[in-house]
Amino acid sequence: MSVTAAAGFLAAGVACGLKTTGKRDLAIVQNRGPLKNVASVFTSNRCKANPVLWSQQVMADGIADAIVLNSGGANCYTGARGFQTTHATAEAVAERLDISAGDVLVCSTGLIGEQLDLDKLKTGVWDAGLAILTGGATSEQAGLDAAHAIMTTDSVPKLSVRTVAATAAATASAATNVAYTIGGMAKGAGMLAPGLATMLVVITTDAMLSSEQLDVALRQATRVTFDRLDSDGCMSTNDTVTLMASGASGHEPGIEDFTLELTALCKDLALQLQADAEGSSHDIAITVTGAISEDEAVDVARTVARSNLFKAAMFGNDPNWGRVLAAVGTTQATFDPYNVDVAFNGVKLCIAGEPGESRTLVDLSPRAVDVVIDIKAGPASATIWTNDLTHDYVHENSAYAS
Template identity: 60%
Template sequence: MSVTAAVGFRAAGATAGLKASGSPDVALVVNDGPEHAVAAVFTTNRVEAAPVTWSRQVVADGRADAVFLNSGGANACTGPRGFGDTHRTAEVVADTLGVSATDVVVCSTGLIGEYLPMDRIEAGIALTAADLGLEGGADAARAIMTTDTVPKEAVATGDGWTVGGMAKGAGMLAPGLATMLCVITTDAVASPDVLAEALRSATSRTFDRVDSDGCMSTNDTVVLMSSGASGVSVDVGALTDAVTEVCASLARQLVADAEGASHDIAVEVRSAATESEAVEVARAVTRSNLFKAAIFGRDPNWGRVLSAVGTTSAQFDASRLDVAINGIEVCRAATIGDDRDLVDLSGREVRVVVDLHAGDATATVWTNDLTHDYVHENSAYST
């Protein structure tokens, strides 16, 4: 259901011929109202794609009527011509739907540094617009996949209202914003300001804490739209909880389907002085190629955890650090703890707990292992 779970939204996915594989590659999500509030967060990468530049302007006034998305091409590093192509995309969508181009968000994903085939994009707009439906969420979620192997959808419900979302992203997942593209819809009545506050809060503790490969995309976009069609007004706390639930589910689905991964790794840092220091330490561990390769090899190599922790500026006494891997405290007080042979890494889920003994704050960052398949997927094809 994803983006069509909430009342007031229609969606569609179609095949425009952007992908050599012939898989679906364009999606359209339309907000039928009565309200058309929007908020969005974008990549913090200073090299941003044309659709990001465009969509920042679209959402600035808090109103959007539709989101058009394409896989098969990022339209990043394409200069003025690329920006013109995004503008043209919005114009054609607007003409087709009878709305203003400045209320059409555009998202693209795929290879950087190539122009989009605009004839196919325009054909894709016509196809999706003709196929818009109240059950179209699943088709839309499938059409935005690139190296994803499964679509990502999530739904959360409030008292008389609903939040639903879809996301794609299988590589270039890193902080600042960890997914490439995500569209979330709700039929709750909420102003753009409330949407923005809920979205910032939700993404900061979900997508921002996924770090598959340390590489930040030029195209990351998360859009939240409300139709108000439920007629139920929500307070920001309730909306934040529901949006966070959807984002958390989608973020976990991204990790579970990251390029070439064989393990999903949660790095939980406990007893940090502050939450931001907990995140800093967790992120240092999730960025260690040596640690990630060890997990791929089912090697509970806690020395690689400690050596990553030691590169941070977080408060801790280096002689008091504890590390547990899947429940076995292999490192106690920064030296040899329980028998590392007791650690079972045969399953996909791995939980690393680092205790800093420096305070009460905690945070978890998710990542994947570093595998042969990751290297293969990212060396054998230009993506």
């Protein structure tokens, strides 16, 4: 169901020729309200694509009617003409759906440094608009079509839905037991890194929440989910995660409860991105415990996640804890470098800085790998999700210009 699961949302995904394969490459998600509240987080890369620059302006007032997304081109480093293309795309959506261009968010993904074909974009907007205006756009299939249209090297669409039951304290809008729904779609397979991945994510909810509440919840949720995904250390120019609320359920959840549900949905989508990372053969969770702060735990875990030697060893099913420590030692976190434990899949290979249990006890053939590094300096911990460095990663990223 994804973005069409929550009441008040319509979606469509069509093919307009931006992808040379002829597959779907343009999606629109419209919020029919009654609320049109929105919050977004964007890439922290200073080189931001034109659609990011545009969307930052659109969402500044906390209101958006629709979002249009295309694959087949990032529209980044395309100058003034590229910005005009983004603007014209929003205008086309506004005209088609009889809304204001200033309330239309735009997302693009694909190759940097090439102009998008505006005629194709307009054709796509026309066709997607037709689908939205003529019915069927609230269906599961409509949500799936939209998710397909934002895929690049993704092998599968990423969808997630959570229906939250009404509690005694809650005021459900319907006769059912469902108080409100959150649904989302995501794309991203390479360039997955800090401050979000190469990632476009649209999340919809029919809960009644202000744009300020959405912003607080979204920042809390992404901080511990998408921001903890670091597949290849490379940060995109186009990352956008947008959360839209229609209020159509009539239910006003507590902000803590909503944040918990949203976080669970974001984690589900983030792990789907990890599982589909380009060329990967392992999903690796690197957990640092015993840090003096969560920030330092994240720093140490991320540094290990970015060690090519560690990542190549994982591809080779080699529990090479020396490479873990060599990476840990490059950080400025507080710990004694000669009193660290390292465990692979529960086997403590390094205990207090010396060889511990035998490497032969570790089986790294399954896709999931857990690395736990105890730096014994404090109470904080954090997990970074990453992937291994494989022949297929090199192949996909050398043969495919993206």
